[in-house]
């Protein structure tokens with residue numbers, strides 16, 4: 337910041353505001369305040385106002401750009417100016433379309449599925465298979481409980497979520513069932529070998545068909561509220577040789 341002082345000058349001396357400003361600039365260091373739009377902590381574009389940063393980010397959010405989580409901005413105080421980019425150009429160049437997953441139509445062969453209410457509280461031997469959580473969230477209904485909306489014990493674990501949340505395969509395997517199954521609604525199951533099968537029920541969309549091989553963590557479906565449900569959630573089952581075991585023993589909820 338420059339330091340100012342007052343002085344008296346002759347009434348007829350020819351000094352104007354521009355000359356005073358030039359003098360201040362020439363005797364000090366000038367800092368410019370502007371903004372850098374960042375992608376993964378790397379400065380990509382420069383704009384002069386905070387409002388332009390907000391516009392860029394809001395427009396990318398509205399367009400549901402796939403990279404929205406990696407975009408941020410910082411305020412810059414620099415002695416030199418950078419070339420500014422317009423909001424429209426930045427949005428057009430930054431926008432990344434979300435990959436579209438093919439939606440499997442359940443009208444074709446759905447595969448086979450065991451839907452019996454046979455449950456066990458014992459710890460099943462999964463033969464060394466370990467699971468990752470298919471979605472994040474909190475438990476809304478536990479295994480084994482009775483409730484008014486079903487006729488037998490709860491054969492799975494419910495995780496509250498919102499419609500459209502991607503569901504990841506708990507472990508690698510082969511899709512054994514993908515289609516609509518009575519109270520389960522849209523259901524996909526994965527056979528992991530050793531008689532171990534995981535179920536993902538009440539989906540809004542199924543992305544894999546019977547016989548497809550999936551990797552652990554691969555997106556297989558989206559959360560929904562199809563079938564017997566009072567709200568959007570994922571119903572997860574762990575079945576070993578057809579018997580349903582308590583999912584909390586194998587997942588991290």
Ligand SMILES: [Zn+2]
Nearest residue numbers: 492493494571
């Ligand atoms: Zn359930």
